[in-house]
Amino acid sequence: MGASKLEMEPFHRGAEANLFLSTIDSWKVVVKQRISKAYRNASLDDKIRRERTLSEVSTMHDAKAAGVKAPSITGVEAETDTFSMTFVDGTIARDCLDGMSPREATTLFEKLGAMIGLLHSGGIVHGDLTTSNIMVTLERDPFLVDFGMARRSSDPEDRGVDLHLLQLSIVTSHLKDASPLVKALATGYSKTAGRAIHESSWAKAREISRRGRYFAIR
C-alpha cells in the first residue's frame, strides 16, 4: 500500500472513507482509507477511525469464513487507517435496484436474505446494512461491503437492527414497494439462519419499527 495509492484520485468518496483502485500482481484491489472528519474532535476522530478499520478487517474476514460473499482482505496498515481488499465487479444495490424487474429484485433479495442468515448465524452483525453497502455482480449475486460498523454479536436486538435498517433504506431511497422484497429477504433468511435465530431476529425487527420512539417521548 502506501505511496502509490496516494497519487491517485479516489474512485469513491463515501461517508467515512476514500476508496482507490489499485493492483496486486494481476489482481484488481480496492484500497480503503478512512479519512479524518473536520467536524470531529481530533482524538475522538483518531480513535473512531482506528477502531472501525480494525473491526472492519476482522469482521469481513470472519464473515467470509461464515460463508458470506464479501471482499477478501489483501492488506492492512493500521497506522494510516487503511486496508486493501479484492475488487468486486458490480454495482451497489442503491444504484441498480430500481432498474430491476420485480422478479430479478425478489430473486436478489432472497439470495441476500440467505447471506445475512449466514452472517447472523455466524455470530456477526453488519451494523450498517443499507442498499449502499450491498454490491450486485453481473451474475446478480449480492456481496456485502463496508463492515466498519460490524461486530460480533448474538443479541437478537442487533440482528433486528440489521433487518430493520435494510427495510428502512428501501423505504427511504427506493421507489420500489418494500414489502415483496422484505418477504423474499425473510424467505432466504429462514433457509440459513436456523429457526430460533430467524424468529428472534424478525420479532426484534418488527419491534424496532413499531417503537416509533420519536413520537412517544414528547
Add this chain to the structure above:
Amino acid sequence: MCLGIESTAHTFGASIVNDGRIITNVNRTYRPPPGIGIHPRKASEHHVTVSEDVVAKAIKSPNGHQFHPDIIAYAAGPGLGPCLRIGATVARALASFLDRPLVPVHHGVAHLDIAMSLGKARDPLAVLISGGHTAMLVHLNNRWRVYGETQDITLGNVLDMFGREAKLPPPGGRSVEDLAKRGHRLLDLPYTVKGNDVAYSGLLTAAVNMFHKGAGVEDVCFSLQEIAFSMLSEAVERSLVQTRRDEVVVAGGVAANSRLREMLESVAKDHDASFYQVPVEYSGDCGAQIACSGSLAFKHGAKVSNADSYVIPRWRMDEVDVPWVPRN
C-alpha cells in the same frame, strides 16, 4: 390567511401567516420550577391562563388593526394530552365563532414546513433536534420517513438532564454550552451509533457518573457535547449519503447550540449539500409553525368538522400524508 395554534407541550402560541409570510407570532412558555420536569397538567393550566391573551395579541396588527383569518389550524398531536386539548378547544371555539374551517396539523410536520419555507428548501434531509425529537427525515412517496433517530432519549433530554444532575442553571442546554467552551480534555465516554440511529442514555449516565466522581464540570460538558454531537453528525452524514439529498435543514430548539451547528454545517459542506438552520425564534415550538403548516395542508384539502377534531397524543409522522413536499 391562517391562524395557527400551538399547544403540544410547554408552549402555547398563536400566529397569523398570510401567503407564506409570518405576520404575527406570539408564544408563552410554561417554565417548571428549577430541578423539575414538565408536568402535563400544570402546563395545561398555564395554557388556559394565557390562551386568551396570546390569541388576542396574535390577531392584532401593531397598528391595532384586527386580522380576519380564513382558516384556523391547530396542533392535533403528537404531544401531551392535557396540553393538546387546550389548543384544540380554543381552535374549535374560534372556528365555530368565526365560521371558518378547522385544520388539524401534525406538530413535527409543522417544524419541517416552517423550516422549509424559511430556508426555501425543496426536498431536503431534515434534522429535527429538540426536547421532544432527535430524528433525521426524508420525504418519499408522499410521506416523511424517519431514516434515523434516537433509540432512547433525545439530545435535548441529555443536556437538560445533565444540567439538572449537575445543578446548573436552566436551561441545561445553554449552561452546558457555556461550560463546554472552557473545557478541553476529552474524557472517555461511550459513543453509540447503531446503523443510522443513536443512543444517548449510556452517554448521559457515564457523564453524570464522571461528574459525581469529581471530573471538572467544564471537561465533562465539553466531552458530553463532543461525543453527543459527533454521534448525531455521523448519523446525519450516513443518512445524507444514502438518501442523496443536496439540502440539509435543521430545525428544533437544540439546534441553537453553536458547536452543533458548526459540526452539522461541516457535514453538509463535505457532501456539497446546502445548509439551512431555522432561526431561534422559529426553531422552538411556536404558533407560526402551525399556521404555516395549516395553510399548506388546507390547500391540499385537509380539514375536519368540529365534531371530528380529536387530538392525537401519539401520532407518528409517517402516518401523515404530506403532498406539498417536494416544494416547487
